[in-house]
Amino acid sequence: MTVDLQTKQPAQSLPLLQLEHVSISPKKMPHRLLVNDVSFSIEIGKTTCVVGESGSGKSLTALAIMGLLSNQLTLNGGRVLFNDAENGVIDLTKLDDESLRKLRGDKIAMIFQEPMTSLNPVLTVGYQIGESLTTHLGLRGEHLNSKIASLLEMVGIPAERAQSYPDELSGGQRQRVMIAMSIACEPSLLIADEPTTALDVTVQAQILKLLSELKTRMNMGMLFITHDFGVVADIADNVVVMFRGQIVESGTREQVLCNPQHPYTKALLACVPDAEGEKRLKPIDYSWLTGDHTAAEAGEAMHE
Amino acid sequence: MSENILVARNLVKTYTQRSGRFGFGSTQLKALNDVSINLRTGKTLAVVGESGSGKSTLARCLLQLQPLDSGEVLFQGQDMAKLQPNALRGIRKNLQMVFQDPFASLNPRMRIGEIVGEGLLIHGLGDSREQQKKVIAMLKRVGLTEADMQKYPHEFSGGQRQRVGIARALVLHPQVVVCDEPVSALDVSIQAQILLLLKELQQEMALSYIFISHDLRVVRHIADDMVVMYRGQIVEQGLVSDIYAEPEHSYTQNLLAAIPGKHVNG
Numbered sequence: 001m002t003v004d005l006q007t008k009q010p011a012q013s014l015p016l017l018q019l020e021h022v023s024i025s026p027k028k029m030p031h032r033l034l035v036n037d038v039s040f041s042i043e044i045g046k047t048t049c050v051v052g053e054s055g056s057g058k059s060l061t062a063l064a065i066m067g068l069l070s071n072q073l074t075l076n077g078g079r080v081l082f083n084d085a086e087n088g089v090i091d092l093t094k095l096d097d098e099s100l101r102k103l104r105g106d107k108i109a110m111i112f113q114e115p116m117t118s119l120n121p122v123l124t125v126g127y128q129i130g131e132s133l134t135t136h137l138g139l140r141g142e143h144l145n146s147k148i149a150s151l152l153e154m155v156g157i158p159a160e161r162a163q164s165y166p167d168e169l170s171g172g173q174r175q176r177v178m179i180a181m182s183i184a185c186e187p188s189l190l191i192a193d194e195p196t197t198a199l200d201v202t203v204q205a206q207i208l209k210l211l212s213e214l215k216t217r218m219n220m221g222m223l224f225i226t227h228d229f230g231v232v233a234d235i236a237d238n239v240v241v242m243f244r245g246q247i248v249e250s251g252t253r254e255q256v257l258c259n260p261q262h263p264y265t266k267a268l269l270a271c272v273p274d275a276e277g278e279k280r281l282k283p284i285d286y287s288w289l290t291g292d293h294t295a296a297e298a299g300e301a302m303h304e
Numbered sequence: 305m306s307e308n309i310l311v312a313r314n315l316v317k318t319y320t321q322r323s324g325r326f327g328f329g330s331t332q333l334k335a336l337n338d339v340s341i342n343l344r345t346g347k348t349l350a351v352v353g354e355s356g357s358g359k360s361t362l363a364r365c366l367l368q369l370q371p372l373d374s375g376e377v378l379f380q381g382q383d384m385a386k387l388q389p390n391a392l393r394g395i396r397k398n399l400q401m402v403f404q405d406p407f408a409s410l411n412p413r414m415r416i417g418e419i420v421g422e423g424l425l426i427h428g429l430g431d432s433r434e435q436q437k438k439v440i441a442m443l444k445r446v447g448l449t450e451a452d453m454q455k456y457p458h459e460f461s462g463g464q465r466q467r468v469g470i471a472r473a474l475v476l477h478p479q480v481v482v483c484d485e486p487v488s489a490l491d492v493s494i495q496a497q498i499l500l501l502l503k504e505l506q507q508e509m510a511l512s513y514i515f516i517s518h519d520l521r522v523v524r525h526i527a528d529d530m531v532v533m534y535r536g537q538i539v540e541q542g543l544v545s546d547i548y549a550e551p552e553h554s555y556t557q558n559l560l561a562a563i564p565g566k567h568v569n570g
Contacts, residue, residue: 053492053493053494054491171355200354200518201354201518201562201563202562203354204564205562208564227491229565230521230564231564231565234564234565267493268492271495272492273496273524273525274521275520275521275524275548276524276548281499281500284497
């Protein structure tokens with residue numbers, strides 16, 4: 001039995017994922033919005049980068065899409081529309097745990113930030129890659145092993161390393177294993193939460209190249225979370241800039257990087273050192289952060 | 305004052321690793337293989353390389369936090385590897401270190417005032433009132449307040465903690481500061497603040513930095529000279545501007561090519 005995974009494609013006219021007015025708050029403080037009215041979309045086969053500092057709500061947004069928010073938090077309002085090939089457009093926030101579990105790892109996959117901590121140390125990497133294949137596609141025995149081998153080779157690890165435990169691999173290799181796990185079922189949406197932040201620049205360059213190759217080959221939509229504008233410049237099609245839970249600017253890569261409109265985006269870009277060393281660094285003036293400003297007010301304050 | 309404040313010659317450091325099944329075997333790993341560097345007075349020397357290339361071992365060996373197998377480290381002409389522990393402790397206040405991880409390098413059970421003042425206490429610099437004054441002045445200089453002295457590390461953000469780490473290193477008025485990836489755990493916006501602070505302090509206090517990093521954009525910004533390390537050896541060294549313009553070794557070329565976002569710049 002061979003499994004042909006590329007037969008179904010989602011409807012081309014609609015975006016792959018569409019967030020509409022998503023807000024997240026702690027259950028005990030429903031008025032304190034950690035993510036405030038966030039809307040953006042991801043096209044089929046394109047990469048949308050979410051950029052922001054720590055605490056801007058970018059990881060929470062990703063977890064909300066996956067339905068992985070902590071019990072302390074609640075989604076108050078908003079829809080997450082996923083364009084599924086088989087079932088049409090579905091609102092992920094309305095699904096029960098069982099149906100979500102069927103989607104996760106199969107149609108929507110995620111790569112986490114820390115390759116050191118997100119693999120199980122007592123299981124071989126081959127087993128961990130195979131887990132979702134067994135669960136979602138029912139692969140077993142020979143078929144499973146050959147699929148695992150081909151996945152490992154796809155991410156540039158020799159197939160015999162399937163028998164290795166995570167501690168026998170380097171950081172870059174572990175992140176490749178994470179990637180192999182996430183693409184195992186050929187998801188139509190891949191969420192990558194700072195997948196290269198913990199890695200060396202040379203390894204980072206390899207991983208970014210690998211991700212963009214896979215994206216093209218599988219026609220995968222990607223939500224890529226990062227705080228590094230250099231990475232954005234390399235892989236993004238569209239960019240969303242978040243600040244204190246709100247989107248302050250969004251647009252195509254060229255629009256946001258070359259012609260930023262919001263003062264916060266400008267300030268953030270001015271912080272990035274350039275490779276030529278010609279630019280003077282200008283740190284963000286945080287004096288206006290002390291009060292309880294919203295993003296719009298902060299923007300005004302920065303103009304002055 | 306001589307031109308080179310810190311000179312290291314032919315440093316060798318070997319680690320013995322347990323290997324094989326159940327760790328019965330052992331392999332020798334050369335973390336530093338005949339490494340020589342010169343730190344010019346008042347300048348910044350960047351040490352660049354990927355993880356495992358021996359950058360952090362070099363930093364520790366320069367400060368004699370780890371014993372060397374062979375080689376000499378000359379601080380103002382004096383070989384530190386040969387000093388007795390007491391004499392070494394005296395000299396150490398001139399050589400300080402800023403660590404990579406602002407979350408792990410501050411004792412969670414000590415107040416900021418105690419953390420920053422500990423070096424003054426150990427080296428017996430001034431009475432307690434003077435020490436207090438110095439701590440307050442240093443905290444203010446790095447952008448914290450007097451009230452912060454009573455707080456514990458967990459009350460601060462990553463950037464603020466790194467400021468505490470810098471204050472702790474600089475309160476002794478050292479001449480050489482070794483910064484081991486001081487900004488790699490921080491957001492770009494905070495990174496820019498800390499880099500500017502380090503640069504200002506270098507001017508004010510006539511510091512010489514050894515700056516360890518794997519981010520070549522940061523190195524370009526802060527360093528005057530650089531050495532590129534690969535597998536325990538120095539493969540290239542010289543002025544930052546020269547190496548960026550014409551990298552000779554293939555590994556350096558790879559590193560420069562790996563800088564993200566080279567082609568589109570905002």
